[in-house]
Amino acid sequence: MPAQSDRSTHESVYDARNSDIKIYVDGELVHRDDAKVSVYDSGFMLGDGVWEGLRLHRGRISFLTEHLDRLFEAAKFLDIAIGMTKAQIAEAVKSVLDANGMTDDAHIRLMVTRGRKKKPFQDPRLSEFGPTIVIIAEHSQPWAGVWERGIRLHTVPHHRGLPLTQDPKLNSHSKLNCIIALNHALRAGADEALMLDPHGFVCTTNACNFFIVRGGEVWTSTGDYCMNGITRKKVIELCNANSIRIFQKNFSLVDAYGAQEAFLTGTFGGPSPVSEIDGRVIGDGRPGPTLLRLRELYDDLVRRDAGLLSGD
Helix, strand or coil: CCCCCCCCCCCECCCHHHHHCEEEECCEEEEHHHCCCCCCEHHHHHCCEEEEEEEEECCEECCHHHHHHHHHHHHHHCCCCCCCCHHHHHHHHHHHHHHCCCCCCEEEEEEEECCECCCCCCCHHHCCCCCEEEEEEEECCECCHHHHHCEEEEECCCCCCCHHHHCCCCCECCCHHHHHHHHHHHHCCCCEEEEECCCCCEEEECCCEEEEEECCEEEECCCCCCCCCHHHHHHHHHHHHCCCCEEECCCCHHHHHCCCEEEEECCCCCCEEEEEECCEECCCCCCCHHHHHHHHHHHHHHHHHCECCCCC
16 A cells, blocks of 8 residues: 555644534533534534534634634534524534633534434434534644645545535535545645545646646636535635636646646635645746745735624
């Protein structure tokens, strides 16, 4: 077996404080060692739930309103009654941050499942006890080495599916397709899996949205088969607002291999450089001028427009 990559796209700087954090479980704040859900929980048993990843920056959560809108939209699609308003969810997140003394560089995992079931079967009517809501906040600063080495991608045979199977826009707990894709990439010695759409066009990675730069233009997929990433949306808006030509279009691996730059977007790391695709060096293997400009614009946007913890 080829050597696996020793770095992930979510690699963070070690922080000993995370061994003593408090976690929100259904309205209670408990030590991480005591944070538990039932083996009958629909999220554990079936992957029946939705989640959001949030970033805390200087006392504010970036784009909080949009994250909560996406969470509630997904829950509505799945017929999961969250049982709390968006403002109440925001206050619950704030309570976790306050309990852990977090004011900056924290990553929050907000999870909602259909809840505990009375029998171990898939029928959603068996979840009679209300939703399970868990909020994990960790001190988490992205590993700076990503910008020195870049992220290495490997194209996998596992593609992003059609909406009529499982809509890839749905941020659900069921991530098996993406995990299988990542396993394939790790066995090839890469950091993350590059996934194609059902027609063979370049789509996304198993965890992040994907962009290339060709001839001074930024290209990303049509968005039909990828996660509706909030960071992806912000990068597209930044391009349009700053006279950077951007296209949402179909393109192939030929276009990706020949790109001058490639990068990923995600809530955890923001825009981040791709150095290789399938062993082929992209550009000179280092962050290019377009990405560097977009990263500066994105960091400024986070500083200016992060959503208040009140949910306003």
